[in-house]
Amino acid sequence: MPGRDLGQASACEPWDAERAAGIIAGHARREGATLPILHALQETFGYVDAEAVPLIAEALNLSRAEIHGCLTFYHDFRSEPAGRHIVKLCRAEACQAVGADALHAEVLARYDVAWHGTSRDGQVTVEPVFCLGLCACGPAALVDGEPVGRLDLDTLADALTERAA
């Protein structure tokens, strides 16, 4: 399954340029290969290392600026590793209507992070997301890619425990 940001960050491999070049070569012949390549790299390494940019540019015969521009345009791609677990909290209107803003303030305080930040113990990275399509059972989140509805601090803690097990 290409490009699914589902795995726990801890399952990722350390950055390896040779391994990255192999992944890039595997996708390079696809039409418009940039996004599939970036997804595949992030799935393997947990982020897209800056060293990947010239490798992709060369493989696709594009400029480094084009690849850098693409990498930085999309909210999904990270330039450094995330925490062990990734919590994506929906900030869109349907979740706001059931108290998401107040909950998010609590979550950020509980894990002592700002948006996109990782807790000091490296366990949890909290990211904002706009709509998970769980609009009738909000507040909603994706915890390591698995959906959680009617979220509160307890259900979030439970989901994290379940993912760690």
Next chain:
Amino acid sequence: MSITLYLPKDAASLALGADRVAKALGRAAAARGLDVTLVRTGSRGLLWLEPLLEVATPAGRIAYGPVRPGDIESLLDAGLAEGGAHRLRIGRPEEHPYLARQQRLTFGRCGIVDPASVEDYRAHGGYRGLEAALAAGPAGIVEAVKSSGLRGRGGAGFPTGIKWNTVMLAAADQKYVVCNADEGDSGTFADRMLMEGDPLTLIEGMTIAAVAVGATRGYIYCRSEYPHAFAALNTAIAAAERAGTLGADVMGSGRAFHLEARLGAGAYICGEETSLLESLEGKRGIVRAKPPIPALKGLFGQPTLVNNVLSFAAVPWILEHGGPAYAAYGMGRSLGTLPIQLAGNVRRGGLIETAFGLTLREVIEEIGGGTASGRPVRAVQVGGPLGAYFPESLFDTPLDYEAFAAKKGLLGHGGIVVFDDTVDLARQARFAFEFCAAESCGKCTPCRIGAVRGLETIDKVIAGESPRENLALVTDLCEVMTDGSLCAMGGLTPVPVMSALTHFPEDFSGRGARLPLAAE
């Protein structure tokens, strides 16, 4: 004795614990020595009843919900296998008032079939549309879509048949069919439900489109916020290829159609069709100026048919039953059915597919049962983050493209988000600018700069700093964004802002700095 049970693996059902229910069921069945077949379906869309467990009985399927893992033992004790009495028993789902008043054309199979099974799909009427399409040929298909009155379900409401005709008539060696599955509007989840619960209907619709316009390649651009939908699409595409209904020789017709699902990367703007095409080409998702229209010069410069998930998914029914049968539903120039998504602070949220023309009040009060919090409804936002906030005085507006436009709103993708009386519309207006600032592609100035300036100015209003002058500035800015933006992102951001200002002026005046702002 063998029992067949059905349990959704729709993301919303999973979010409410469906996998834990499945595990509990597996354990209990093993302990009791029961022979249980568990089919994982999509959701029927009665989301307050999820996880909804169904059992096959001689009298049809009997449903129970919402089921928690701790309910399994008592359900089995109560004779679940025979559809026995239990406090969670719903009865036959199709007789439930929520479903009984619906007209399910596009979603007819969703929640019923195994989404990964071509056999099950065929057993429930699948591929009759494609068979009819292959017999009718390109011009016949386009005529059927034209006569159905189908308008793009992505939001803009452009007549689908006209778009198909343009691509059909374009001359090129390579044409593409692209599905815009980047439904990023808050309050909408119909695309996700269909892709997870009945992806073969979308694939069949795209295959019919490919036959009509002469395309041999296609892409489904699926947003990354929907990882389960993306997985379901890949499974269904592989199944269709194995069954020979997709690939080098579609149903033995000699026509090829190769389809691939591509994953977006978290950019709302890629739901705009030209941004989506740029993204598919491997670039930043920046809006293209039109003309040329994608129908003539789209993906990789080739004629490309771009439609939304629900537009393609409506087509198999239209080809099977004929255009006029579809056009018999609806009102005015809004024909056929609209999958309405009822969400936010609402008691009975879910998917409601019915002919255009229900009023907002009927949907919110009669079907939805009012707010989940039990407090009065104060506002609803229809049509996603770029849609208007309507007050109670507009609740008799029928769900119809033109009726909504007449009230300075938009129907968009059919999402309805309910807010109770604790909502602060100044804060919602602020969010509209904040969202636009975060998600603007940056190509045109009104959207790129206007959203940031709008956010700053609304903050001044909220802080009580010259509110009258600053609101005049917001209004002026909204006019510039409406008239000067290149696409709907900047062009429609003023809709939520101005509707909040027009209908809820009391939230913008004279309250000083008491509003807490969202955590940054």
